[in-house]
Each structure stands twice: as structure tokens, then as C-alpha cells.
Amino acid sequence: MEPDQVKIVLIGEARVGKSSIISRYISNTFQEFGTPTLGCAYHTRQLNINDKILKLNIWDTAGQERYHSLSKSYSRDSKIIILVYDITSYESFKAMKRWHEILQKEIVLPTTILGVFGNKADLIQSEEVPIIEAQKFANVINASFRKTSAKENAGIEEGLIELCKRYLKI
Ligand code: GDP
Numbered sequence: 001m002e003p004d005q006v007k008i009v010l011i012g013e014a015r016v017g018k019s020s021i022i023s024r025y026i027s028n029t030f031q032e033f034g035t036p037t038l039g040c041a042y043h044t045r046q047l048n049i050n051d052k053i054l055k056l057n058i059w060d061t062a063g064q065e066r067y068h069s070l071s072k073s074y075s076r077d078s079k080i081i082i083l084v085y086d087i088t089s090y091e092s093f094k095a096m097k098r099w100h101e102i103l104q105k106e107i108v109l110p111t112t113i114l115g116v117f118g119n120k121a122d123l124i125q126s127e128e129v130p131i132i133e134a135q136k137f138a139n140v141i142n143a144s145f146r147k148t149s150a151k152e153n154a155g156i157e158e159g160l161i162e163l164c165k166r167y168l169k170i
């Protein structure tokens with residue numbers, strides 16, 4: 001049986017940890033300093049859920065977060081969109097909400113599964129975004145909410161599995 005191809009994109013401000021989340025999920029690596037150079041447009045990993053085989057094609061933003069616009073080719077056909085903020089930056093949370101507004105204008109959201117990842121959960125002592133507020137926003141936009149840490153490898157795998165289950169309607 002051919003695996004089901006699932007395009008997943010990560011969206012959020014620069015420095016929130018999008019590339020780090022992908023590196024952790026794809027190659028179980030983390031770099032403390034500097035942006036990991038991922039090199040290609042997307043990375044793939046196979047995920048088996050029950051009797052289903054999914055080929056996850058996970059897209060990283062190639063610096064386009066600076067322009068506050070998304071190319072249509074980037075969001076086109078995405079089955080799952082993960083909005084990422086940094087729990088230590090309220091600015092990044094507000095920016096994430098703006099990204100959601102841009103998405104609503106540019107793509108057909110009703111068919112897309114949404115996730116919200118509050119990354120850098122290991123920096124809990126510097127948390128700036130009230131968890132209640134983040135959860136509330138996720139509820140309003142019908143997104144699955146997770147706190148994640150690319151550094152400590154927390155929440156990422158679970159978050160992706162949850163989103164894929166929603167995609168498969170299981
Ligand atoms: P991107 O611009 O959204 O792709 O963000 P990067 O993945 O380049 O990460 C930006 C910075 O945050 C880098 O210095 C990473 O090492 C750091 N970073 C990413 N994820 C985490 C995390 O979960 N915890 C901590 N403490 N730092 C992180």
C-alpha cells in the first residue's frame with residue numbers, strides 16, 4: 001500500500017524554534033546556538049498509526065517569516081499547519097495570531113488541521129504567555145495545543161501524532 005503523503009508546515013516568528021522542532025523530530029538533534037541549516041524545502045519521516053502508513057513531508061519556512069507573507073506554494077495543499085510561538089516571548093504569541101489571520105485570508109482553513117505549539121517549554125521560569133490564554137486561543141481556532149521543547153525533546157512527537165490522528169479522523 002502506498003503511504004499517504006501528508007504535507008505539514010510550521011509557521012511563526014523567526015527564532016521561535018521552528019527549524020529546531022523539525023531537526024528534533026527528523027534527526028533527533030538540537031543545536032543550542034545558531035539556526036540549524038536544514039538545507040532543503042522539506043524533510044520527510046514515516047509515521048505508522050494503527051494500520052495506516054503516513055509519509056510526513058514537513059516544511060520549514062525559508063526565512064520568509066521576515067516578510068510577513070506566505071507564498072501560496074508554501075501553504076498550498078498543506079494538510080496540517082502548526083503555528084509556533086515561544087513561551088518566553090509574548091511578542092511571538094501576538095505574531096502567531098497575526099500569522100493565523102494571514103492564513104485565513106490565503107488558504108482554505110476549514111479543511112486544514114491546525115496545531116499550536118508553545119515552544120521552549122524548558123524555559124518555564126521565563127514564561128511570558130499565560131497558558132490559559134494560549135489554550136483559549138487554540139480552542140477558538142480549533143487547534144490542538146501543546147507545549148513543546150526542541151531542546152529537551154518534549155511534546156513534539158506526541159503533538160504530531162495527535163494532529164495526524166485528527167487528520168486520519170481516528
Ligand atoms: P526558527 O527561526 O523559528 O527556525 O528558530 P530556530 O530553530 O532557529 O531556533 C532559534 C533559537 O532558539 C536557536 O538558538 C535554538 O537553539 C533555540 N531553541 C529552539 N528551540 C528551543 C527550545 O525548545 N528550548 C530552548 N531553550 N531553546 C530553543
Ligand code: MG
Pocket residue numbers: 018019020035060061
Ligand atoms: Mg528556521
